[in-house]
Amino acid sequence: MSVDLSLDYFALFGLPYRFRLDEEALDRAWHALQAEVHPDRHAHLPDSGQRGAIAGALRVNEAYAVLKKPVTRARCLLELAGVSQDAVNARVPSPECLFEQLEWREAVEEARKANDIDALEQFALRLQIQTDGIITYLAEQLDGRRDLEGAADTVQRLTFIDKLRLEIDNALAAFDNYN
């Protein structure tokens, strides 16, 4: 059986169009689909059939990566509801959001320059708590109130926070490599 490439990611995995995710159901569906599309199972097919299987396997893995991560899952739901990625990105971030980001990134930069690994780890922890709160709020916006505009702003905020997390992770990894 091959994958229907016309299906959106949620339909592909047989999941409801919701932000709150049953992670076990996602993992189960992923493993089942992977087994179906795995190129080894299609080795007996002519080239065209094998290419189709590879396209299916790529699609399945791409869908899994998008659905697994809250920020991309939210962007996917918004897109299905008619709010494109471009529309999300075109919204001007609020001054509060930008101010918060600049403050945090300056603090991370200072901790990194001062080799203050404790401060960085504290920061990562605080950020995790903050992120959990934002994700809960986003679930309410997307699944509860269907406040798509508000959800688009929250998704932006999460995108900035993900970038900040990357900066902290990179700084911590640099310490690990050094020591």
Added chain:
Amino acid sequence: MTYSNKVLDHYENPRNAGSFAQDEEGVATGMVGAPACGDVMKLQIKVSKDGIIEDARFKTYGCGSAIASSSLVTEWVKGKTLDEALTIKNARIAEELALPPVKIHCSVLAEDAIRAAVADYKKKHGEK
């Protein structure tokens, strides 16, 4: 992706990196962010009494192209009036730094930062 020599030069030797004190006389701040990639940029201008941008500072947390774009505009705004600064367009920045199409948004961010800083100055000084 390879960076142009000009981008690398600004990345390795950023011009005017840092901050002015917010309450310093004539200082205005523009903050912008790119929701697609999560980059953030702060551009500050210091404006003289006769309306000339005397000095500028930037802090950019993002890729090399975003850092280079903001570094470059701190050089370009110096000596200009506010209205002249607003004529700096992203296409000129992208051209100067030879940015590839996927990095054009970095130059847009730098242009937006100039606008935001000028708007902040005008707001603080009661101009429309």
